[in-house]
Amino acid sequence: MNAFSYARPTALADALRRLRSGAVALAGGTDLLGLMKDGLVRPDTLVDLTGIEGLRGWSRERGKGLRIGALTPLIELEGNPQLGQLMPILREALRDAATVQLRTMGTVGGNLLQRNRCWYFRDEGTPCWLKGGTRCFAVDGENRYHAIIGARECVMVSPSDLVPALVAYDAEISLASSRGRRHMKLADLFVAPHGRERREHALRPGELITEIRIPEAALARKGTYQKAMDRKAWSFALVSVAAAARIERGVARDVRVVLGGIAPIPWRVAAAEKGLEGSELDEAACADAAERVLAGATPLRDNGYKLTLARELVRRALRSLVAA
Numbered sequence: 001m002n003a004f005s006y007a008r009p010t011a012l013a014d015a016l017r018r019l020r021s022g023a024v025a026l027a028g029g030t031d032l033l034g035l036m037k038d039g040l041v042r043p044d045t046l047v048d049l050t051g052i053e054g055l056r057g058w059s060r061e062r063g064k065g066l067r068i069g070a071l072t073p074l075i076e077l078e079g080n081p082q083l084g085q086l087m088p089i090l091r092e093a094l095r096d097a098a099t100v101q102l103r104t105m106g107t108v109g110g111n112l113l114q115r116n117r118c119w120y121f122r123d124e125g126t127p128c129w130l131k132g133g134t135r136c137f138a139v140d141g142e143n144r145y146h147a148i149i150g151a152r153e154c155v156m157v158s159p160s161d162l163v164p165a166l167v168a169y170d171a172e173i174s175l176a177s178s179r180g181r182r183h184m185k186l187a188d189l190f191v192a193p194h195g196r197e198r199r200e201h202a203l204r205p206g207e208l209i210t211e212i213r214i215p216e217a218a219l220a221r222k223g224t225y226q227k228a229m230d231r232k233a234w235s236f237a238l239v240s241v242a243a244a245a246r247i248e249r250g251v252a253r254d255v256r257v258v259l260g261g262i263a264p265i266p267w268r269v270a271a272a273e274k275g276l277e278g279s280e281l282d283e284a285a286c287a288d289a290a291e292r293v294l295a296g297a298t299p300l301r302d303n304g305y306k307l308t309l310a311r312e313l314v315r316r317a318l319r320s321l322v323a324a
């Protein structure tokens, strides 16, 4: 690991000023420190965000939806009973994410911005395309865990469990930098690396995520998160599905289906969601939606199994929204 200086500001403005000159933000450190130890990130300065007032915790104001501070530890979203009632999908998404220790240290903002888990990417000595090299080694190499859809030059997959659940509730994020503030849909934060865009996130240099917001209307949705893993604990999703909808007199409205683990970005197909509008989410409608979500998938040599898994998880997740 390279030598670096360390600062722990207590004011957001101070942190933003330091980040302006190329420092790297540190939250729980559960991803960043691993990347530093492996020589993949070499910051001159780390700006520890955990001392900043007001970036931690959550609140709900009637009519204004749910606000979650970016520095909130994952374990707080998972364990809080009121939040469990308001948005049970958060607990479902997080209970199989990493380990209790990692969820205690790891924060919401860090989870959204964690880097991908491609083993070629994580190996310091492998100069793959995403790291500025000329080729993606996974395309013809070991690609059991890689993308089956939506990939271009890089076939890595979106690793987060929290992201599909938040996107299924139309989450928005607030960003701050020394140049000001902006807001965007969480879904727009993610980039499928291509061309000059050799990156996974659309964050600008020096920018921080300060909070995540769930609009009030989305809180009326029923949601579910389903995750397939290759062992029962401490494992990233092979495939995951967040499904949500408002169920009115037995029919579905505002349907969302968002997949993780199959594409470089959280995978959503608007036409499939529209096709379910007003449906009773019966077997035929759910199976049809699963086909539409995965239309155009092109598995690699070792990951065709993801197609079967994804179809089945989409079907199950949607059916569970109307189960008694």
Ligand SMILES: Cc1cc2nc3c(=O)[nH]c(=O)nc-3n(C[C@H](O)[C@H](O)[C@H](O)COP(=O)(O)OP(=O)(O)OC[C@H]3O[C@@H](n4cnc5c(N)ncnc54)[C@H](O)[C@@H]3O)c2cc1C
Pocket (backbone or CB within 6 Å): 024, 025, 026, 027, 028, 029, 030, 031, 032, 033, 034, 049, 070, 071, 074, 096, 097, 098, 099, 102, 105, 106, 107, 108, 109, 110, 111, 112, 113, 114, 115, 159, 160, 161, 162, 207, 208, 209, 210, 234, 235, 236, 237
């Ligand atoms: C063994 C292992 C298993 C795991 N399994 C899972 C899993 O199953 N599911 C899952 O979802 N995740 C899993 N993870 C990932 C884990 O959830 C993340 O490492 C964690 O959420 C990152 O949060 P952090 O606060 O520690 O981020 P950090 O490591 O501190 O930061 C991560 C990145 O985000 C940036 N950053 C952090 N906060 C902000 C902010 N507010 N604004 C701007 N930039 C910011 C940092 O600069 C850094 O680039 C696993 C990790 C490990 C090590």
Ligand code: SF4
Pocket (backbone or CB within 6 Å): 116, 118, 119, 120, 121, 128, 129, 130, 131, 135, 136, 137, 138, 139, 146, 153, 154, 155, 156
């Ligand atoms: S999938 Fe992406 S991160 Fe992995 S080797 Fe290919 S270019 Fe690199």
